[in-house]
Amino acid sequence: MTAADPALQFDLFDERYTVEEVVSARARRIRIEVQSSTQVRLVIPRHASRREAEAFLQSRRAWVAEKCAEMKRAEARTPIDASPMRWDGRDRLPLRGVDRIVHLEPAWVRPAQVRIEAEQVTVFAPSALLAQPVSMRNLMIRTFKREAQRDAVALLDAEAARLGVRYQHLRLGDQRSLWGSCTSAGGINLSWRLVMAPPEVLRYVVIHELCHRIHADHSDAFWALVTRQMPDYSQPYAWLRDHGARLHQLLSTG
Known part of the structure; x- marks a missing residue:
């Protein structure tokens, strides 16, 4: 999901939370977005100075710590199953x-x-092939990619028409840092692993990326558009935040 400007990194307080500093031409005020238990985003309008932004961040220290603690508790309730298949x-x-x-x-x-x-999910194959873990893993990945392609295309077509925009193509990948992105030319990139999540999660990411066809940033106008298209987007957003790490553990090629 795109950012307005290249981000700067620095540590926050004694807990060493990472803060991503994003300068936005569209932002009207300084704001803080707690992305995860260890990741905070500081959005700075172009008219504001970095000193003002850091002072604002310091003034919200208790609030940030509380939100990060909430996310840590949520992550603890959702342990990552890293056991191999x-x-x-x-x-x-x-x-x-x-x-x-x-x-x-x-x-x-x-x-x-x-x-x-x-x-x-039933796999029909000769016994010798069923006994090959790598072959079985690759077969399941191909199957899930096929299902992801089918679901994503249907959602992109429907949501693009509803939003009144066009997209150029869909590419499925296995990127770990982003669940989706939108190129300046209108190309949509999605993680195939989203097909493992509840359908509303994939729909949220599709809507998020299509909204970038109108607002190529994460400004207030962008989030207002996302809210208009999916008023309850905070629920799939939270699901992805709390459960996304587990999706990367499943069918891992590591």
Whole structure:
């Protein structure tokens, strides 16, 4: 998701929280956005000085600490499951927000086939292939990418028409720093891992990026437009903040 200007980094207080300083041509006032338990964004209008911004940040020290503590508690309630896939028929993977058992079914089929059901994902493949963790992981990634492509295109077409904008193309990637981005030419880039989240999370990211076709920043006008298109966007935003790290652990290639 795009920023107005290249960001500067500095430490905040004794807790060493990272603050991202963003100078915005559209911002009308200095504001603080607590992104996570360790990440704070300081948005500075072009007419304001850095000294003013830092003074404002210091004056909100208690508020920032409280918000970061809230996010730490939320992260503690959502432990990251970093255990590797066993590929023994007992694994579970989320798809569109629903945890589904990954069932392995020996079958003489080439290539391997994947069937998605309400509570289960079934892989049909020869026994020798089912016993290869890397092959199974790559097969599931291809399957989830295909599902992500289908969902994202449908959402982009519908939400672009509703917003009255156009996008040039969709690219799916596995970037760790951004869930989505919008190029100046109208290209939309999304993480395929969003297909594992509840559908409203993917919809929020799609709307967020399409709104950048009108406002190429995170100004008040931008957020007003996001709110108009999705009044309850704070719920999927919070879900992604609290659960996004786990999505990167699943089907990890590390």
